Amino acid sequence: xxxxxxxxxxxxxxxxxxxxxxxxxxxxxxxxxxxxxxxxxxxxxxxxxxxxxxxxxxxxxxxxxxxxxxxxxxxxxxxxxxxxxxxxxxxxxxxxxxxxxxxxxxxxxxxxxxxxxxxxxxxxxxxxxxxxxxxxxxxxxxxxxxxxxxxxxxxxxxxxxxxxxxxxxxxxxxxxxxxxxxxxxxxxxxxxxxxxxxxxxxxxxxxxxxxxxxxxxxxxxxxxxxxxxxxxxxxxxxxxxxxxxxxxxxxxxxxxxxxxxxxxxxxxxxxxxxxxxxxxxxxxxxxxxxxxxxxxxxxxxxxxxxxxxxxxxxxxxxxxxxxxxxxxxxxxxxxxxxxxxxxxxxxxxxxxxxxxxxxxxxxxxxxxxxxxxxxxxxxxxxxxxxxxxxxxxxxxxxxxxxxxxxxxxxxxxxxxxxxxxxxxxxxxxxxxxxxxxxxxxxxxxxxxxxxxxxxxxxxxxxxxxxxxxxxxx
Amino acid sequence: xxxxxxxxxxxxxxxxxxxxxxxxxxxxxxxxxxxxxxxxxxxxxxxxxxxxxxxxxxxxxxxxxxxxxxxxxxxxxxxxxxxxxxxxxxxxxxxxxxxxxxxxxxxxxxxxxxxxxxxxxxxxxxxxxxxxxxxxxxxxxxxxxxxxxxxxxxxxxxxxxxxxxxxxxxxxxxxxxxxxxxxxxxxxxxxxxxxxxxxxxxxxxxxxxxxxxxxxxxxxxxxxxxxxxxxx
Numbered sequence: 001x002x003x004x005x006x007x008x009x010x011x012x013x014x015x016x017x018x019x020x021x022x023x024x025x026x027x028x029x030x031x032x033x034x035x036x037x038x039x040x041x042x043x044x045x046x047x048x049x050x051x052x053x054x055x056x057x058x059x060x061x062x063x064x065x066x067x068x069x070x071x072x073x074x075x076x077x078x079x080x081x082x083x084x085x086x087x088x089x090x091x092x093x094x095x096x097x098x099x100x101x102x103x104x105x106x107x108x109x110x111x112x113x114x115x116x117x118x119x120x121x122x123x124x125x126x127x128x129x130x131x132x133x134x135x136x137x138x139x140x141x142x143x144x145x146x147x148x149x150x151x152x153x154x155x156x157x158x159x160x161x162x163x164x165x166x167x168x169x170x171x172x173x174x175x176x177x178x179x180x181x182x183x184x185x186x187x188x189x190x191x192x193x194x195x196x197x198x199x200x201x202x203x204x205x206x207x208x209x210x211x212x213x214x215x216x217x218x219x220x221x222x223x224x225x226x227x228x229x230x231x232x233x234x235x236x237x238x239x240x241x242x243x244x245x246x247x248x249x250x251x252x253x254x255x256x257x258x259x260x261x262x263x264x265x266x267x268x269x270x271x272x273x274x275x276x277x278x279x280x281x282x283x284x285x286x287x288x289x290x291x292x293x294x295x296x297x298x299x300x301x302x303x304x305x306x307x308x309x310x311x312x313x314x315x316x317x318x319x320x321x322x323x324x325x326x327x328x329x330x331x332x333x334x335x336x337x338x339x340x341x342x343x344x345x346x347x348x349x350x351x352x353x354x355x356x357x358x359x360x361x362x363x364x365x366x367x368x369x370x371x372x373x374x375x376x377x378x379x380x381x382x383x384x385x386x387x388x389x390x391x392x393x394x395x396x397x398x399x400x401x402x403x404x405x406x407x408x409x410x411x412x413x414x415x416x417x418x419x420x421x422x423x424x425x426x427x428x429x430x431x432x433x434x435x436x437x438x439x440x441x442x443x444x445x446x447x448x449x450x451x452x453x454x455x456x457x458x459x460x461x462x463x464x465x466x467x468x469x470x471x472x473x
Numbered sequence: 474x475x476x477x478x479x480x481x482x483x484x485x486x487x488x489x490x491x492x493x494x495x496x497x498x499x500x501x502x503x504x505x506x507x508x509x510x511x512x513x514x515x516x517x518x519x520x521x522x523x524x525x526x527x528x529x530x531x532x533x534x535x536x537x538x539x540x541x542x543x544x545x546x547x548x549x550x551x552x553x554x555x556x557x558x559x560x561x562x563x564x565x566x567x568x569x570x571x572x573x574x575x576x577x578x579x580x581x582x583x584x585x586x587x588x589x590x591x592x593x594x595x596x597x598x599x600x601x602x603x604x605x606x607x608x609x610x611x612x613x614x615x616x617x618x619x620x621x622x623x624x625x626x627x628x629x630x631x632x633x634x635x636x637x638x639x640x641x642x643x644x645x646x647x648x649x650x651x652x653x654x655x656x657x658x659x660x661x662x663x664x665x666x667x668x669x670x671x672x673x674x675x676x677x678x679x680x681x682x683x684x685x686x687x688x689x690x691x692x693x694x695x696x697x698x699x700x701x702x703x704x705x
Contacts, residue, residue, distance in 0.1 A: 262596025274624030
C-alpha cells in the first residue's frame with residue numbers, strides 16, 4: 001500500500017534501489033540492504049573504483065560504473081560518496097529520474113567551513129531546480145522495514161509495522177527503531193533527514209499522514225526551519241492519527257533581550273510546549289518516553305477517564321503504583337459497592353487487600369480463573385476507567401523459568417481479557433535482577449499486544465500522555 | 474489616532490515602547506476592555522478629567538523613558554477628589570524628576586480604578602520561528618517567581634483560550650478561594666481571543682503585556698498595558 005501520486009511515493013515504496021559509492025571491507029550499505037534483495041527487490045551498486053567491484057559482486061549485487069547505466073528506473077538511491085563527488089552524483093540522479101536519494105555523505109553546512117557550505121548550496125540549487133527529492137545530506141536515509149531497505153544491520157525487517165518515524169538525528173532514528181523492535185513494535189517507514197536541504201520535516205510528516213500503513217507518527221526534532229508550515233502539517237496530521245513529538249535541545253541557552261514580562265517568559269521551550277498542545281500533539285523529552293507513549297497509542301484502548309483500578313502483587317508495590325499514577329493526575333478511588341461485595345466473597349485479605357489498589361498475590365496464587373475473575377469484576381465496575389497490573393520479575397522470573405507454561409498462560413489470560421474489554425489495560429513488569437530474561441519474556445506479551453512497561457513511573461507517564469488517543473479498537 | 478498613526482508617530486520619534494495611553498487606546502479600539510485612561514499635561518487638566526471620569530481614580534506618569542512607573546514614584550492610586558488629584562499630579566512630576574532627571578515627562582495619565590478582583594496577565598511575544606504567541610498566567614508572584622503561564626500561537630482557535638486558562642497550575646484561584654466568588658472565565662477567554670486577533674493582525678507588535686488584568690465575577694479589564702514594537 002502506498003499513497004498514489006504523492007511525490008515521495010516512489011522512494012517510500014521502492015522496487016529498485018541503487019547504492020552509490022559503497023566500499024569494502026564492510027560494504028555497510030549493501031549489507032544493510034540485503035533483505036531488500038532477499039524480499040525480491042532489485043538491488044544494484046554503482047561504483048567506479050575497480051578494486052571495490054569484486055567485493056560488491058561477491059555479495060551477489062550487480063555493479064554498474066554509472067547510475068545512468070542501470071536498465072530499470074531507480075526508485076531510491078543511497079549515496080555514500082566523498083562530498084566533492086556529490087554534485088556529479090546529483091547530476092546523474094536527476095538525469096536518471098531517480099524517485100529520491102538519501103545522502104549519507106556528510107561534510108556540508110554542518111561543518112561550518114566554506115567548502116562544505118558551498119557544496120551544500122550547490123546540491124540544493126541543483127535539486128530544487130530539478131524538483132528532485134533529496135533526503136539529507138548528512139543523514140542515515142530511509143528505513144523501510146516491509147521492503148527491507150535499512151540503515152543499520154540490526155534493525156528488524158517486518159511486515160506489521162504501523163509506526164512512522166521522522167528524525168533530525170540519524171542516531172536517534174536507529175536507536176528508536178532498535179528499541180521499538182526490542183519492545184515488539186515495528187516501524188512502517190522511517191526517515192532520518194539530516195541537513196534537510198530539500199525535503200524537510202513537514203514533507204515527511206505529510207506523507208506519513210496520508211500513508212495507510214502508518215497508524216501512529218513519532219518524530220525527533222531539534223528545530224524547524226519553517227514554523228508556520230510545520231504547524232499546519234502537524235495540525236493536519238493530528239486530525240488523522242496520533243503524533244508524538246520528541247523535542248531535543250530543551251534547555252534555553254542565553255537570555256533574550258525583551259522589554260516585557262511576556263517576552264522574558266516566552267522561552268523557546270515554554271512556547272514549544274504550548275504549540276504542541278494547541279496542535280494536539282503528544283510531547284516527549286526522551287527516547288524512552290517516546291517509545292512508551294507509542295506503546296500506549298498502539299496497544300491500549302482509548303480512554304479520557306482518570307479513574308484507575310490498580311493491581312499489584314504485594315503491599316509495597318501497591319503503595320508505589322498508587323504514588324506513580326496519582327502523581328500523574330490519575331484518581332485511585334473506591335470501587336463500586338458491587339465490586340467490593342463480589343471481591344469479599346473470595347479475596348484473601350490475610351496479607352492482601354482489595355480496596356484499590358488491589359494487593360493480590362495471596363489471592364491469585366497463579367490461578368488463572370481467579371485472575372480472570374478479578375479482571376472481570378474491575379472491567380464491569382462503572383467507577384473504573386482503566387486497569388493497570390503489576391507483575392514483578394522479582395518473584396515471576398524464578399517461577400517462569402521453572403514453568404514456562406505459566407508465562408504462556410498469563411499472556412493468554414491477559415490478552416483474552418484485553419480482547420473482551422473496552423477499557424485500557426496496561427502492565428508493569430519491572431525487570432528487577434533479571435534484565436535479560438525479562439527482555440525475552442516481554443516480547444511474548446508484546447506479541448499478543450499486551451503493553452508492558454518497565455516501571456510504574458514510566459507506565460503512569462505514558463498513560464497520562466497518550467491514553468486518550470489509544471488507537472486499539 | 475488610529476493604531477497605524479500611533480505606530481507612525483512612534484517610528485518618527487525613534488521609539489519602540491508605546492505609552493500606556495497609546496497602548497490602551499489601540500487595545501480599546503480592538504474591543505479589549507481597558508480602564509478609561511486620559512492624558513493630562515497640567516494639574517488642572519488632571520483634576521478636570523478626574524471629575525468627568527468619577528472617583529476614585531489613579532494617576533500614573535507618562536514617559537517614554539520610564540520602564541517601571543512605581544519604582545520612580547510615578548503612580549498614585551485611590552484618589553477621591555479633585556484636590557487630591559491636583560496634589561498627586563504635582564507629587565508625581567516632582568518625584569519622577571528627582572528619581573530620573575533625564576526622563577522626558579509627557580504628562581500624567583488619569584485612570585479609572587477597576588473594582589477588586591484576581592490579577593491575571595495576558596501577553597503577546599514573538600517567537601522567531603512561529604511568530605506571535607499568546608501568554609496567560611495569574612498575576613504577581615505566580616508569574617514572576619513560578620513562571621506559571623501557558624502559551625499558544627496567535628490567533629487562537631476555538632477552545633484554545635479555555636485550554637490556556639485550564640493549563641496553569643494556579644487555575645483554582647479563578648474559581649474562588651477563601652470565600653472569594655469565582656471570576657468570569659468567559660470574559661478572560663474573550664480578552665485572550667481579542668488580543669490574539671489584534672496580535673495576528675499587527676505583526677509590528679513584538680511584545681505586549683496587559684499586566685495586570687483584573688478578573689472578577691463582573692468581567693475582566695486591563696488596568697495597565699504595554700506594547701513594544703518590533704524594530705523598524
